[in-house]
Amino acid sequence: MTARTKAPAAVLTGRLALLLAEIRRVRGPWNGSRVVRFYRRPGTPVDLPDTKVRAVARGDLRDLAAWGYIALRGEQNNRFYTLTTRKDGGS
Numbered sequence: 302m303t304a305r306t307k308a309p310a311a312v313l314t315g316r317l318a319l320l321l322a323e324i325r326r327v328r329g330p331w332n333g334s335r336v337v338r339f340y341r342r343p344g345t346p347v348d349l350p351d352t353k354v355r356a357v358a359r360g361d362l363r364d365l366a367a368w369g370y371i372a373l374r375g376e377q378n379n380r381f382y383t384l385t386t387r388k389d390g391g392s
Contacts (some may be wrong), residue, residue: 312368316340316347320361321370330381331371333359 313321323339324331336358340347349357362382365371371382 313370316357317361317364319345319347321365324365324371324382324384328384330374330383331362332381333362336362 337354340354366373372385374383375381
């Protein structure tokens with residue numbers, strides 16, 4: 302599977318499936334800080350040490366982008382991700 306190939310929905314489980322569902326539900330721009338806030342929200346079943354949550358959040362966004370679910374947008378110092386659209390070549 303290449304970085305431009307969309308992974309089958311069955312591949313997304315656990316934390317990544319949860320994050321993608323939240324991105325689809327809420328929409329809008331997503332960056333690492335927003336994902337960290339989501340992961341730390343009470344009731345979210347994500348168990349990460351505070352020292353790792355930011356790196357994991359950024360990695361999760363990169364993974365979803367590599368699989369084509371979200372697309373990187375913005376300028377060098379203001380990067381964020383949004384859901385892909387049919388015009389983007391995604392879902």
